[in-house]
Amino acid sequence: MSSDVAKGEGSFEVVAAVSALCEQARQATAGTPAEREAQRIAARLQGPIRVAIAGRVKAGKSTLLNALVGERLAATDAGECTRLVTTYRYAPGYEVTAELLDGSTTELRFTRNDGALQIELGGLTHDQIARLDVGWPARVLADMTLIDTPGLESMVDENSARTRAFLDHSGTNPAGADAVVYLMRHLHRSDAEFLGAFMDRTVVGASPVNALAVLSRADEIGACRPDALESAARIATRYATDPAVRTLVSAVLPVAGLLAETGLTLTEAEFAAIRELAALPTAQRTALTRSVDDVYEPASAPLDPAVREALLIRFGLYGLRRAISAVADGEVTSSTELSRRMVWDSGLAALSATIREQFLPRARLLQARSALVALRGLAATIHDPAQSASVAAQLDRIDAGAMEFSVLHAAHLVMSGAVNVGEQGAREVRAVLDADLDHALGLAEGTPDERRATAMAGLSRWRERASDPIANSLARAVADTMVRLYERALAGMGASR
Ligand SMILES: Nc1nc2c(ncn2[C@@H]2O[C@H](COP(=O)(O)OP(=O)(O)OP(=O)(O)O)[C@@H](O)[C@H]2O)c(=O)[nH]1
Ligand SMILES: [Mg+2]
DSSP: OTTTTTTTTTTTHHHHHHHHHHHHHHHHHHTSSHHHHHHHHHHHOOOOOOEEEEBBTTSSSHHHHHHTSBBOSSOOOGGGGGGGGGEEOOOSSOOEEETTTTTOOOOOOEEEEETTTEEOOOOOOOOEEEEEEEEEOOOHHHHEEEEEEOOOOOOSSHHHHHHHHHHSSSSTTTOOSEEEEEEEOOOOOHHHHHHHHHHHHHTOOSSSEEEEEEEESSSGHHHTTTTHHHHHHHHHHHHHTHHHHHTTTOEEEEEHHHHHHHHTOOOOOHHHHHHHHTTHHHHHHHTTSSSHHHHHHHTTTHHHHHHHHHHHHHHHHHHHHHHHHHHHSSSSOOOHHHOOOHHHHTTHHHHHHHHHHSTTTHHHHHHHHHHHHHHHHHTTTTSSSSHHHHHHHHHHHHHOHHHHHHHHHHHHHHHHHOOHHHHHHHHHHHHHSSSSSHTTTOOSOOOHHHHHHHHHHHHHHHHHHHOTTOOOHHHHHHHHHHHHHHHHHHHHHHHHH
16 A cells, blocks of 8 residues: 555545546446436546535525635525525636536526626526536635535425535435535524534535534624624634534634625725724714614714615624724724734634645545445446446445545544544544555654554554454444554555565
8 A cells, every 4th residue: 555545635546446437337327317427426526625515594604605715706695596506616717507407507697796796597596406506716716616505494494405405425316515514603502403413314424524613603692792703712612522513523613704705805995984984983983883773873974874784784793893993993004904804803714724624635535435425326327237236336345445435434433432542542543534644653754663663563552452342343443444554554664675
């Protein structure tokens, strides 16, 4: 085994095997409607990782997506587009297409209104459209395709059904996403339960290896008080240790998506308006932003009420107060500085970093797994029984034999808390998921004898666990995987001597 076989970018063996199987499935379905699905699976395996943004209605999903991209692409109003799954992927130019329920696609016209993308459905209604696809030359999208999903209202309503169908990782429904960012708005018990139900019932493949949670609209916590973001951070930390949450996601990060979105798309006109409000006497500006109603109060400020309303929509009450006082106190003196301040406050940087650290190194592996699940669905639809059986048999072979999937499975068991291997053991398992094997196992440095001794020590540690009579089968599976990794590393050392 090459030393980087368990690493995301290095998972060539399993990706190559799955790619070859995609091609076989394509040939077996040539000329049938399923051929397109085979092509789609193959294309997804090659493209960037697909990250879905999911959560309840109005959790702030579209706003957060815009913040991640740095442009106002996803609709945050009440229009029809919020009810559709929309994929935002990198393209050298600008293009918007609708995939209809009958499988055909049609190009859609779009405009930009005050910087916000507006898609014209051209007479189509949302119930004719399976999903929208937006190609856009935004840098972030070169690394990951982002997918906005309709809000989950309940586990039964139609919009939720679309989201669930899209994310479903089981049965015949090929999963549309390789990883999920799940937004929770408030820390009501029901949100944790909802997260559990959502993950259990709809994203069977989701686990701490490919799911993060965001405590969204963090600025609104505690009625937008000045310490809202600090409270949000504390609550998110507490939430992350809740067993019901920890088994499903690897982290809970507080983010005020609106602050980030507006910060990244701030206009000079908006800054000028903020500056005008900041110039008011202290008592007057405090009174102006005491509540949402006060902002709307026609006689209360120099600006046109429509401008104040627009500011409220763009900044939120917390953001408006914060921006006005930052300018009034001289903390920021230009639109660039205000923009930077808002993005900093929002918590976006930590989320972006976590997505990059946790999803990107595993991207190829997660994609290979998604493709495998999708191929399983496709195999069942291949008419020629011999071909269908051949594809299915190869799927089984890859599934059971690929070391990479064993590593992914072990990481899932450890990170979700299903198996306890101690802190050091857990670090080791997580490391082999993301780093090249020698680095992950501490075998990259030292003399050959030292490296061999380290590997032998690791091997005996995990062998002991693997043969522990009181360990359950899951714990043994994790230990067996680690034993195999150390054995291979040792075999590699033998060969290089
Ligand atoms: N104060 C504040 N408001 C936010 C934040 N994020 C979103 N909002 C507001 O919440 C409302 C819903 O935001 P969206 O981003 O459309 O939420 P969504 O989850 O995509 O909503 P649906 O797609 O309709 O389920 C909008 O009015 C946003 O401006 C935030 O971080 N802070
Ligand atoms: Mg939305």
